[in-house]
Amino acid sequence: xxxxxxxxxxxxxxxxxxxxxxxxxxxxxxxxxxxxxxxxxxxxxxxxxxxxxxxxxxxxxxxxxxxxxxxxxxxxxxxxxxxxxxxxxxxxxxxxxxxxxxxxxxxxxxxxxxxxxxxxxxxxxxxxxxxxxxxxxxxxxxxxxxxxxxxxxxxxxxxxxxxxxxxxxxxxxxxxxxxxxxxxxxxxxxxxxxxxxxxxxxxxxxxxxxxxxxxxxxxxxxxxx
Numbered sequence: 001x002x003x004x005x006x007x008x009x010x011x012x013x014x015x016x017x018x019x020x021x022x023x024x025x026x027x028x029x030x031x032x033x034x035x036x037x038x039x040x041x042x043x044x045x046x047x048x049x050x051x052x053x054x055x056x057x058x059x060x061x062x063x064x065x066x067x068x069x070x071x072x073x074x075x076x077x078x079x080x081x082x083x084x085x086x087x088x089x090x091x092x093x094x095x096x097x098x099x100x101x102x103x104x105x106x107x108x109x110x111x112x113x114x115x116x117x118x119x120x121x122x123x124x125x126x127x128x129x130x131x132x133x134x135x136x137x138x139x140x141x142x143x144x145x146x147x148x149x150x151x152x153x154x155x156x157x158x159x160x161x162x163x164x165x166x167x168x169x170x171x172x173x174x175x176x177x178x179x180x181x182x183x184x185x186x187x188x189x190x191x192x193x194x195x196x197x198x199x200x201x202x203x204x205x206x207x208x209x210x211x212x213x214x215x216x217x218x219x220x221x222x223x224x225x
Contacts, residue, residue, distance in 0.1 A: 035151065064199040071109055081097075180199055
């Protein structure tokens with residue numbers, strides 16, 4: 001067990017083998033540049049996604065779609081925290097602060113979406129059909145898994161807890177895209193307007209869990225997942 005900057009890390013070595021080889025300076029530099037490119041792509045896509053989702057969500061009174069757009073903004077903040085970490089000369093020194101920023105962004109999203117979805121469930125508004133939302137959720141369901149996989153793979157090789165945490169935020173967006181798509185389709189096809197705020201509550205619950213795990217430093221770098 002190693003304890004560094006408050007994060008508990010377990011190093012596992014398979015019997016009969018040696019531990020992972022330390023990264024060379026050249027390889028580390030390549031991985032850090034790769035993280036910056038992934039982060040830039042994530043920020044660009046999510047800014048567009050946020051604008052479209054929030055606008056369409058307000059028009060259709062869809063708390064799930066608005067929550068999805070807000071999650072996109074949170075993902076921008078999360079990616080920006082990782083970009084800030086790797087912009088310095090010593091990324092490891094900024095690791096913990098970047099991770100805490102990611103955690104707070106998750107928790108803020110969960111609180112807002114939960115309040116808004118409960119407001120809709122109790123009759124403040126009724127969600128309408130939105131073709132834009134259905135198309136957007138479908139696109140995100142196709143794009144986000146790749147971005148998450150690429151960043152997670154790079155972050156694990158680099159040994160960056162914050163990069164892996166950010167990749168989990170991107171993966172969360174994939175799950176939320178599926179939840180959002182189901183809620184929007186049920187509302188459009190069957191007129192189940194309650195499915196929309198219910199999907200938003202699922203989004204809030206998952207975001208809260210991920211925020212708590214990020215705050216505690218529980219990522220795939222640390223727990224071996």
